[in-house]
Amino acid sequence: MKTESRLKHWTHSEDKIFIDTIYDLVMNKSYTLNKALDYVAEKLQRSKSGCAFRYNKIIRQQLDPQVLEKISSNNPANMSTRGKIIDSNAEQINIDLIEQKVDDFSRVNSLKNELRDIESRVLELEKRKTQIVSELKIYLNDIMSLIKSTS
Structure with a gap:
C-alpha cells in the first residue's frame, strides 16, 4: 500500500485541537477511541x-486520567489500562511509516x-563551450587576416 508522504510536522495548536476533540467526543458524546480518531x-x-501514532506517542500522555478511563471502558478489547491503542492500528502505523x-x-x-x-x-x-570559443577565435583570426590582406 502506497501512502502519501508526510507534508508537515505536528503543531502545538493541532495537539490542542486533538486533545480538546478527544475529550469532547469521549466524555460528552461517548465515542470510542477508534471513532474519535x-x-x-x-x-x-x-x-x-498518523493520528493514532500521535495519540500513542504524545496525546495519550497529556489526557486527563478520567478520559483515559472512559476510553478504556468504551472499548476494553482494544485498550490497555492506560488507554493505549494495541490493536492492528499500531501495526498499520508501523507499516505506513516504513513505506513512507x-x-x-527512493x-x-x-x-x-x-x-x-x-x-x-x-x-x-x-567542454563544448570551450571548443566553440576556440573555433570562433580561429575564425576571427582568419577573418582579421583576410581583412588585412585585402586592405
Whole structure:
C-alpha cells in the first residue's frame, strides 16, 4: 500500500485541537477511541494512522486520567489500562511509516541520480563551450587576416 508522504510536522495548536476533540467526543458524546480518531483525522486533515501514532506517542500522555478511563471502558478489547491503542492500528502505523521512509529514501536516491546527471551534462556543455570559443577565435583570426590582406 502506497501512502502519501508526510507534508508537515505536528503543531502545538493541532495537539490542542486533538486533545480538546478527544475529550469532547469521549466524555460528552461517548465515542470510542477508534471513532474519535476517525473524526480527529478528518478534522485535522491527517491520516488516521498518523493520528493514532500521535495519540500513542504524545496525546495519550497529556489526557486527563478520567478520559483515559472512559476510553478504556468504551472499548476494553482494544485498550490497555492506560488507554493505549494495541490493536492492528499500531501495526498499520508501523507499516505506513516504513513505506513512507522507503518512498522518501527512493526519492532521495532518485534526486541524487538526477543531480549527478545534471552535473555531468553541465561538464559536457562547458567542454563544448570551450571548443566553440576556440573555433570562433580561429575564425576571427582568419577573418582579421583576410581583412588585412585585402586592405
